[in-house]
Amino acid sequence: MxxxxxxxxxxxxxxxxxxxxxxxxxxxxxxxxxxxxGYVPGAAVPIVAEVxxxxxxxxxxxxxxxxxxxxxxxxxxxxxVCQAEACQSMGAEALTAHARRRLGIDFHQTSADGRFSLExxxxxxxxxxxxxxMIDGRLYGRVTPERFDELxxxxxxxx
Amino acid sequence: MTTLVYVPGDAGALSLGAGEVARAIAExxxxxxxxxxxxxxxxxxxxxxxxxxxxxxxxxRLAYGPVTTGDVAGLFNADFxxxxxxALSLGAxxxxxxxxxxxxxxxxxxxxIDPTSVADYVKHGGYQGLTRALSMExxxxxxxxxxxxxxxxxxxxxxxxxxxxxVLDQPxxxxxxxxxxxxxxxxxxxxxxxxEGDPLSLIEGMTxxxxxxxxxxxxxxxxxxxxxxLRALRTAIAAAHQARYLGSDVAGSGxxxxxxxxxxxGAYICGEETSMLESLEGxxxxxxxxxxxxxxxxxxxxxxxxxNVVTLASVPWILQHGAEAYASFGMGKSRGTLPIQLAxxxxxxxLVERAFGLxxxxxxxxxxxxxxxxxxxxAVQVGGPLGAYIPASQxxxxxxxxxxxxxxxxxxxxxxxxxxxxxxxxxxxxxxxxFCAIESCGKCTPCRIGSTRGVEVIDRILAGVDGExxxxxxxxxxxxxxxxxxxxxxxxxxxPVQSALKHFREDxxxxxx
Numbered sequence: 001m002x003x004x005x006x007x008x009x010x011x012x013x014x015x016x017x018x019x020x021x022x023x024x025x026x027x028x029x030x031x032x033x034x035x036x037x038g039y040v041p042g043a044a045v046p047i048v049a050e051v052x053x054x055x056x057x058x059x060x061x062x063x064x065x066x067x068x069x070x071x072x073x074x075x076x077x078x079x080x081v082c083q084a085e086a087c088q089s090m091g092a093e094a095l096t097a098h099a100r101r102r103l104g105i106d107f108h109q110t111s112a113d114g115r116f117s118l119e120x121x122x123x124x125x126x127x128x129x130x131x132x133x134m135i136d137g138r139l140y141g142r143v144t145p146e147r148f149d150e151l152x153x154x155x156x157x158x159x
Numbered sequence: 160m161t162t163l164v165y166v167p168g169d170a171g172a173l174s175l176g177a178g179e180v181a182r183a184i185a186e187x188x189x190x191x192x193x194x195x196x197x198x199x200x201x202x203x204x205x206x207x208x209x210x211x212x213x214x215x216x217x218x219x220r221l222a223y224g225p226v227t228t229g230d231v232a233g234l235f236n237a238d239f240x241x242x243x244x245x246a247l248s249l250g251a252x253x254x255x256x257x258x259x260x261x262x263x264x265x266x267x268x269x270x271x272i273d274p275t276s277v278a279d280y281v282k283h284g285g286y287q288g289l290t291r292a293l294s295m296e297x298x299x300x301x302x303x304x305x306x307x308x309x310x311x312x313x314x315x316x317x318x319x320x321x322x323x324x325x326v327l328d329q330p331x332x333x334x335x336x337x338x339x340x341x342x343x344x345x346x347x348x349x350x351x352x353x354x355e356g357d358p359l360s361l362i363e364g365m366t367x368x369x370x371x372x373x374x375x376x377x378x379x380x381x382x383x384x385x386x387x388x389l390r391a392l393r394t395a396i397a398a399a400h401q402a403r404y405l406g407s408d409v410a411g412s413g414x415x416x417x418x419x420x421x422x423x424x425g426a427y428i429c430g431e432e433t434s435m436l437e438s439l440e441g442x443x444x445x446x447x448x449x450x451x452x453x454x455x456x457x458x459x460x461x462x463x464x465x466x467n468v469v470t471l472a473s474v475p476w477i478l479q480h481g482a483e484a485y486a487s488f489g490m491g492k493s494r495g496t497l498p499i500q501l502a503x504x505x506x507x508x509x510l511v512e513r514a515f516g517l518x519x520x521x522x523x524x525x526x527x528x529x530x531x532x533x534x535x536x537x538a539v540q541v542g543g544p545l546g547a548y549i550p551a552s553q554x555x556x557x558x559x560x561x562x563x564x565x566x567x568x569x570x571x572x573x574x575x576x577x578x579x580x581x582x583x584x585x586x587x588x589x590x591x592x593x594f595c596a597i598e599s600c601g602k603c604t605p606c607r608i609g610s611t612r613g614v615e616v617i618d619r620i621l622a623g624v625d626g627e628x629x630x631x632x633x634x635x636x637x638x639x640x641x642x643x644x645x646x647x648x649x650x651x652x653x654x655p656v657q658s659a660l661k662h663f664r665e666d667x668x669x670x671x672x
Contacts, residue, residue, distance in 0.1 A: 023459065026441030031422055058442075065443040065600075066424030068383040084345030085540055086576045088590070089503035090531065122427060122594070123343055124384050125351040126171050127576065128206035128501060128508030137386050141174035 004043040011036050012044045016051035026052060026062055030069055039070035075110040075117040079103065079152065080134040083120045086127035090142075095131050096120075098145040102152065116152065161194040162240045163215040167270065168199030169355050170387040171348065176227060177210035183231040184212070191235060201356015203270035204510030205257055213252055216242040222249040257526060262488065263512045264496050265473045266349075269356035275394050277402040280359040286404060288475030292367045293412045300371035301327050304474065306482035308494025313339055313430070313467030314542065314571040315647075316493075316560045322464060325454035326372040329462035334374040336365050336464045337439065337457070338471055340381040340388070341423055341430040344543025346502035346574030349510055350468035353498075354381075354388040357472070358395035362418060364471035366409060367478060368464055369416040377418040378458070380435050383425045392420050427544075427598040431646050432465040434600060445600045446646040467572070469498060490516035493559045503576035504530045513558075520554040522575065534579035538663065540587075542571025544594050545651035547658035548584065567658065569651075584663035588656040589617040595652035606649025609640040613656065623669020630667055634660065 004012070015032040019025045029048055033040050040063050049056045063069050081096050100106055103116045110117045126132040129141025135151060143151070166181040167173075181197050188195035205211060211224035221242045223234060230247060237245040249255055263269075272279040280286070292300050305320025326334055338361065342350040354361060365377045381389055396418050399405040407415045421439055423429050429438045433447035436458050457463025473495065477485045486494045493515035499522060501508045506528035523529070523536060530536055538548045547568035549556070556562055563570045578587075592613030599606045613636055620629045637653035644650040660667060 024439055024441035027421070027424060027438065028441070031424070061443050062441070066426050068423075068425030084594075085544060085587070085590070086346045086503040086574075088587075089576060089578045089582070121384060121425075122598070123345045123347075124170075125342060125348040126174050127346045127348055127503060127574065128505070128510075129171055129174055129209070130503060132174065134384075139170050139174040139387070141171060 002041060002043050004041055008037055008041070009043070009047065012041075012047045013051065016048050020052050026054070026059065027066075030063060034069060038074050039072055042071060072110070076115050077136055077152075078117045078119060080119045080121035080124075082122070082124050082126075082130070082132045082134075084123040084127075086123075087131040090130035092131040095133075095143060095145060095148065099133075099148060102145075102149060161196050163196050163198055164240070165198050165200045165213040165215070165220070167202045167210065168274075168387075169202035169209075169270075169352060170385070171206055171352070172202050172209040172211070173387070175206075175209050175225065179228050180210050180212065180226050180231065183228040187231050187235050193235070193240060195240065198273050200271065201269045201274055202352055202510075203252065203258060204266070204352060205255065205507070206509040207507040208249065208255075211249070211252075214239055214242060218242055218251070220252045222252040222255065223247040224249060257507060257509075261512050262496050262514050264476045264485070264488070265360070265469055266353065266357070266498055266510065266512045267476070268360065269353060272357065274356055274358055274391055275398060277359065277398050277404065280357070284479065285359055285475070286363060286410065288478030289363050289367055289370075289404070289410060291478045292370050293410060293414070297327055297371050297373065300367065300478070303477060303482040304371075307477045307485040308489070308492070309470065309473055309477065309485065310493070310560070311467055312469035312473070312497070312572065314344070314569075316570070319466060319470055322454055322466070323368065323372055325452065326374075326462045326464050329455060331373055332461065333376070333459075334372055334462045334464075335458040336368045336372070336374045336377040337436070337466075338365055338377065338379040338468060339430060339432060339435055339465055340379050340385075340468050341427075341435060342385075342468070342572065343382060343427040343430045344546075344572050344574050346540065346576035347500050347543060347572045348502070349498040349500055349573065351385055351388050352510055353468055353472050354385070355391045358388075358391050359399060360472040360475055361392075361468055362395060362399050362405065364474035365418060366405065366416045367474050368466070368471065370409070370412075370414060372462075372464060374464070375415045375417065377416065378439055379418065379420045380423060380429070380439055381420055382423045382429075389420060389422060396420070426600075427594075428600045428646075428648055431648065434646070435465065436463065443600070445602045448645065469572075488514035490514075490557065490559050491561055493561070497558060497570075497573050499558060500574045501527045501577070502574055504532055504579050505577045506531050506533075515559050516557050518555050518557050519549065519575070522558070523554060523577065527577065530577060530579040532579050532581075534581065536577055537580040537582050538578045538584065538587075540576045540578070540655060541574070542569045543574055544591060545569075545647060545654055546571050546574075547654045548587065548662060549658070550662040567654075567661075569654070584659040584666040585617065585621060588659040588667075589614060589621075591652055591655040592617060595648060599648060603643070603645040603649060605640045605643035606645070606652070609636055609644075609649060610652060612636060613640075613653075617656075620667055621670060626667075626669055630660070
């Protein structure tokens with residue numbers, strides 16, 4: 001298993017200790033770890049298990065159950081393309097194919113230069129403005145392939 | 160004098176550039192030394208006109224839209240701050256026909272008020288329901304909800320008053336009020352709009368629920384895909400605390416009610432109530448076997464109300480105006496109003512709140528204006544990814560829980576996804592199974608294994624392998640999943656498949672690669 005740099009290990013330890021008194025704290029802890037490190041490293045699992053007095057299997061089971069928790073370091077920008085029905089009705093399939101080509105990666109992959117991660121997402125609640133894309137937590141509607149290129153080339157992903 | 164300009168901060172409006180428009184208006188106003196205050200309201204729900212901006216004038220609120228940053232200088236030149244005429248003028252917002260015909264009860268303040276302001280909320284009728292509730296006996300509050308006929312708007316349509324009564328009747332002790340804000344159905348966004356545009360109505364509804372059943376703690380379980388709603392809720396909860404509508408002394412009553420938002424993590428199944436409770440407790444979102452019902456043994460083993468966002472946000476209106484007033488809307492056993500969401504391939508998409516009873520045809524054509532692509536509508540999916548596909552021949556069906564059940568469909572959370580005639584219904588059936596396989600919690604076999612086998616069988620049909628036999632196999636598999644699954648995911652994922660087979664059989668034939 002990968003080992004964590006001492007600084008990151010300390011972050012995980014501190015987050016778990018800070019939140020362990022809350023009712024049903026595990027999801028809160030994992031959210032805080034992902035917010036701090038960008039993902040939930042495998043090496044964080046035993047630390048969290050120890051602090052929360054859970055088994056490693058329980059923590060691993062929760063991390064792997066939820067799509068939102070990443071187990072690998074994400075690219076600088078995370079691009080999520082909605083795959084659900086409303087977006088399909090407005091060409092999400094073609095947009096997804098375009099996104100794969102443009103970024104040169106498939107879903108759940110990160111580009112070699114570390115700039116982009118591409119993820120599927122199942123409904124962003126923007127179904128009257130389909131197809132929808134989320135980039136680093138910002139929502140975009142009625143996204144055409146041309147607009148997608150603008151977003152990843154500059155605008156959205158420049159900051 | 161400072162002019163108020165409203166530019167929605169709603170995620171959908173932001174997705175079309177409302178943030179940039181708000182910034183451009185503030186900058187242009189500064190440049191021209193015009194006294195302008197930009198208010199970030201929610202969306203009116205007319206997404207085909209977003210970004211829709213409004214100016215408060217002596218003639219009321221006047222609308223312009225859809226506005227881009229390139230239009231801003233022109234709007235100032237046309238003197239829009241005084242309601243000047245411009246190519247994007249839409250006149251008085253209230254008079255826009257698409258909005259005017261609606262019956263907005265639950266959404267009466269969405270798009271109108273500043274969602275971060277308790278003062279604005281109160282000025283528009285907020286907290287009158289709570290004030291009323293605080294003068295009533297708990298049983299009378301529950302009775303009012305029962306009398307109103309309110310049914311769960313999340314999709315299951317269970318009578319809300321009966322749920323509340325079960326929790327009220329449990330022995331005193333720690334009870335919980337939980338809000339299911341895991342709005343995962345494609346084609347739905349009413350919960351999101353409400354949480355972003357009028358979060359205090361949800362907070363007030365949950366507070367009333369707490370007062371009614373004797374609970375001091377509420378949780379909102381919000382899906383991870385809604386970061387804008389998370390910020391809106393946290394801001395509103397802090398404001399309500401500050402104004403003492405939450406905390407140890409709710410509105411000076413001496414009663415306590417605290418509220419916390421918990422963020423989900425991208426699991427569709429957590430919209431199922433027992434799975435949501437597991438997730439709130441920090442575990443895998445696997446469904447629980449019922450009984451016991453959550454109302455008896457729910458969150459952390461305690462009696463728990465689990466209601467959807469729109470259900471809880473309808474409670475203040477019912478208390479304020481009376482149960483009979485609410486029940487006077489609607490038809491049959493579907494009382495009150497439903498915020499219906501027009502989504503997908505639709506020309507005028509958005510949120511239409513109307514009393515139950517209007518037809519799909521009125522929604523799709525009178526409100527929706529047909530498809531965005533201009534082609535004929537071939538099918539609509541009502542009620543999310545587990546809802547049936549409905550063909551044009553059934554568009555005269557009323558929006559009513561029983562009427563839709565009567566044609567083998569379901570209303571669910573009120574989302575309608577429109578498809579034009581380019582849709583391949585066998586592909587949509589395949590997607591339904593694929594989605595179920597991705598989102599299955601894995602606890603029961605019919606859902607976990609059945610969905611994967613379903614994808615494979617449809618692939619064989621599309622590949623032209625033993626077509627007739629495989630269609631029969633698919634029908635049997637659907638039946639097994641419906642009868643044998645533990646919860647609605649596996650139990651209803653076959654509905655879109657069965658309806659596609661029934662109404663669009665011609666699409667299920669082998670095709671060239």
